[in-house]
Amino acid sequence: MELKYLGLNTLEYDEKKCTGCGMCEIVCPLRIFRINGKKAEITAKEKCIECGACSLNCAFGAITVDSGPGCAAAVLASGLKKGSKAACNC
Amino acid sequence: MKKTEQPCCGGKKEKEEVSCSCGGEQKEIKKYKTVYGARKIAIGAAFFTRVPAAPRVVEIIGDIVARFGFGRMRYAVEPGLYAVGSPDKNSVVLVSANYKMSFNALRKELKGVSAWILVLDTKGVNVWCAAGKGTFGTDELVNRIAKTSLAMITAHRNLIVPQLGAPGVAAHIVRKESKFKVTFGPVEAADIKQFLAGGMKASQEQRTVQFGAIKRLEVSLLEFGVTFRLLFLTAAAAVVAASFTKGGFSIASGFANSAFFLGAITIALISSTLAPALLLPYIPGKMFSVKGAITGAVFSAAYVAAARGMTPLTGVSLILISTAFASFVFMNFTGSTTFTSLTGVRREIAVSVPFQILLLAAGAALQIIDFVHKGGIKWN
Numbered sequence: 001m002e003l004k005y006l007g008l009n010t011l012e013y014d015e016k017k018c019t020g021c022g023m024c025e026i027v028c029p030l031r032i033f034r035i036n037g038k039k040a041e042i043t044a045k046e047k048c049i050e051c052g053a054c055s056l057n058c059a060f061g062a063i064t065v066d067s068g069p070g071c072a073a074a075v076l077a078s079g080l081k082k083g084s085k086a087a088c089n090c
Numbered sequence: 091m092k093k094t095e096q097p098c099c100g101g102k103k104e105k106e107e108v109s110c111s112c113g114g115e116q117k118e119i120k121k122y123k124t125v126y127g128a129r130k131i132a133i134g135a136a137f138f139t140r141v142p143a144a145p146r147v148v149e150i151i152g153d154i155v156a157r158f159g160f161g162r163m164r165y166a167v168e169p170g171l172y173a174v175g176s177p178d179k180n181s182v183v184l185v186s187a188n189y190k191m192s193f194n195a196l197r198k199e200l201k202g203v204s205a206w207i208l209v210l211d212t213k214g215v216n217v218w219c220a221a222g223k224g225t226f227g228t229d230e231l232v233n234r235i236a237k238t239s240l241a242m243i244t245a246h247r248n249l250i251v252p253q254l255g256a257p258g259v260a261a262h263i264v265r266k267e268s269k270f271k272v273t274f275g276p277v278e279a280a281d282i283k284q285f286l287a288g289g290m291k292a293s294q295e296q297r298t299v300q301f302g303a304i305k306r307l308e309v310s311l312l313e314f315g316v317t318f319r320l321l322f323l324t325a326a327a328a329v330v331a332a333s334f335t336k337g338g339f340s341i342a343s344g345f346a347n348s349a350f351f352l353g354a355i356t357i358a359l360i361s362s363t364l365a366p367a368l369l370l371p372y373i374p375g376k377m378f379s380v381k382g383a384i385t386g387a388v389f390s391a392a393y394v395a396a397a398r399g400m401t402p403l404t405g406v407s408l409i410l411i412s413t414a415f416a417s418f419v420f421m422n423f424t425g426s427t428t429f430t431s432l433t434g435v436r437r438e439i440a441v442s443v444p445f446q447i448l449l450l451a452a453g454a455a456l457q458i459i460d461f462v463h464k465g466g467i468k469w470n
């Protein structure tokens with residue numbers, strides 16, 4: 001059974017800059033990118049977890065994503081006080 | 091059974107907004123854990139450490155203890171170059187984190203293989219989480235290659251980095267700065283042998299993070315451990331308080347008098363951690379706060395129904411408080427999963443926390459009313 005979250009993320013892809021190198025297809029742990037012909041395409045944007053692997057490994061700057069931990073403890077800790085001791089369980 | 095990384099929160103250090111609190115002010119690790127059977131070997135100015143592929147029983151126990159979160163932030167091996175089997179200048183180089191569980195998971199898959207393991211200094215954090223923080227990252231990898239004189243030890247210039255390290259490692263920059271070419275290996279260490287044998291190819295499945303029941307149970311042990319420690323003190327205090335009876339201090343009557351409360355706490359512990367984690371795909375709702383609330387409500391309602399001699403107000407109050415508690419605690423499980431995004435989690439918190447506070451306040455109010463009703467406080 002496939003687990004789904006809220007489908008909210010900041011993933012953006014600019015096809016014009018893409019050279020079709022295939023790196024994004026390799027690194028995405030959710031298998032969101034696929035090379036179709038000479039360009040990458042996004043197959044399921046809603047599944048993106050904003051890990052940032054694709055944008056970091058795209059040497060041509062075709063992908064941007066505001067990456068960060070999908071973790072409530074981290075959000076709460078940094079929202080309340082920077083560096084506070086909430087246990088982020090990673 | 092596959093078990094390598096505990097998925098969790100990441101978060102790049104540079105463009106800091108949300109920092110994983112366990113990474114922000116990480117303590118320096120003063121003493122590294124022993125790797126049993128390790129031997130340091132010098133070659134010229136460089137040296138490496140030869141280790142057996144199989145961890146010893148004490149090391150396997152160490153992994154289990156760390157799973158529950160005990161001493162987890164200090165469960166680290168020394169960064170550097172390791173050898174499994176008898177690698178030579180043509181053998182593969184696998185990159186790993188210095189969280190001992192990650193290191194053990196990798197080397198035990200290398201029985202009968204000769205390979206180098208380049209262990210990065212990730213401050214004792216696993217690959218996936220450290221990649222998110224940037225400690226399993228481009229700079230550390232480039233530095234570690236230099237520090238270990240890897241270029242003198244291998245004739246080739248190839249590294250295999252676990253795919254879950256990709257959020258921290260930019261392959262094209264590593265290449266530019268160190269001349270080493272990064273190939274991303276499979277997600278799980280369990281697939282590494284097949285990857286090496288099959289010409290460095292990983293299947294779609296081996297490149298996908300999985301979050302099956304066993305994985306969910308494994309990562310929820312951590313949440314269980316953390317919540318257990320939180321509730322343990324509360325429970326202990328309740329037993330001690332209940333031990334003061336008219337006839338003097340008696341631990342036995344302390345347990346007897348607080349039995350109902352201890353039961354409620356156990357239910358709270360399970361319904362906020364293990365139960366919703368295991369039942370994740372089957373509980374309605376997309377938000378973790380909703381799933382947690384449902385488990386908390388159902389479990390506590392069953393407990394209230396089974397218990398006897400309780401006023402209705404106490405029962406309802408207990409259900410409200412348990413629901414709020416499980417909703418909040420399970421919301422934090424988002425950090426242990428493999429399919430949540432920061433943007434989504436922000437939304438979930440904004441929507442859920444007001445409800446959690448409301449439930450908690452209502453539960454507490456009923457508790458007070460009930461107390462007064464029973465004549466707990468004399469007003470005069």
Ligand code: SF4
Pocket residue numbers: 017018019020021022023024025033039040057058059060061062063
């Ligand atoms: S990594 Fe960048 S350039 Fe390469 S295929 Fe993906 S989007 Fe295109």
Ligand code: SF4
Pocket residue numbers: 011027028029030031032033047048049050051052053054055065
């Ligand atoms: S940010 Fe991560 S999950 Fe999202 S598309 Fe990129 S690699 Fe995939």
